[in-house]
Amino acid sequence: MAILDSLIPFTGRLGNIIAYKRNGKHCLRTVPETVRQTANTRRAAKTFGAASRKGALVRNAIRPHLDIFPDRALVNRLNSYILDAGRNNHAGLKGFRFNGYTGLSKYFGLPPVFTKDGRLHIPPQCFQRFKKAVRMEIKVIASRIDFSTRTITGTDTAVLSIDLNERFQDFDGGDLWVNVPGKGTLVVALQVKQFFDDFDIRDRKCEAADIIAVVEDQPKQLVNISSNPHRHLSYPPRTIIHKPVPAQNGLPVIQRE
DSSP states (O other): OEEOOSSSOOOEEETTEEEEEETTEEEEEEOOSOOOOOHHHHHHHHHHHHHHHHHHHHHHHHGGGOOSOOOTTHHHHHHHHHHHHOTTOGGGGTTOBSSTTOOGGGTOSSOOEEOTTSEEEEOSEEEEOOTTOOEEEEEEEEEEEETTTTEEEEEEEEEEEEEOOSSEEEEOOEEEEOOOOSSSEEEEEEEEEEEOSSSBOOOTTSEEEEEEEEEOOOOOOOOOOOSSOOOOOOOOOOOOOOOOOOEETTEEOOOOO
């Protein structure tokens, strides 16, 4: 690996040289002449490709609505998170941090609860004010993603602002509502920021955004209605008719077939 130190850096492939950016530095490497892949490496490459595509969908759905700056390792962290959870385990996205330095646990002693009807309930608790913040903003971002077709079908957001008058501010609780109809998995992220008088605190230790819920699409159940249902009919009891038995010399005659 070589570090590119020039006035005009670039990224991409140029002949047999590949230029890329890593940890803020422009690096160079050469393309190998031959690539030998085994069955295991091909399987690993296929799994990693699926995780990368899924991670790109999540980033494109949530990232445009965030008001924080995620860390530089967001792409790699999200891909690793998906790989650890499993390819088709969408619920495994819960708990992922878009800011790798700070999570929601720093703000909430009692975690918010998201229900399937689109309500985010924040329990009553005490919020801590960081530095000289005067206001805290809580923002919920709900985006519906159809992973089968790789499309984002809709996104909705809601914001709650809380004044911070004391070092430890009491909060009576509140609800935020989002509505994202359609087909696909609902991915819900929650963002928390604190503000000075006119601008937010640009400190990665004072802002957080985590995925707090993943709601799978519930398929509609078909009700089978028969056009000719069986009816339970009641019949009158049969009348038993006793036929006289012929007799001979006072004795019954046994009839043989």
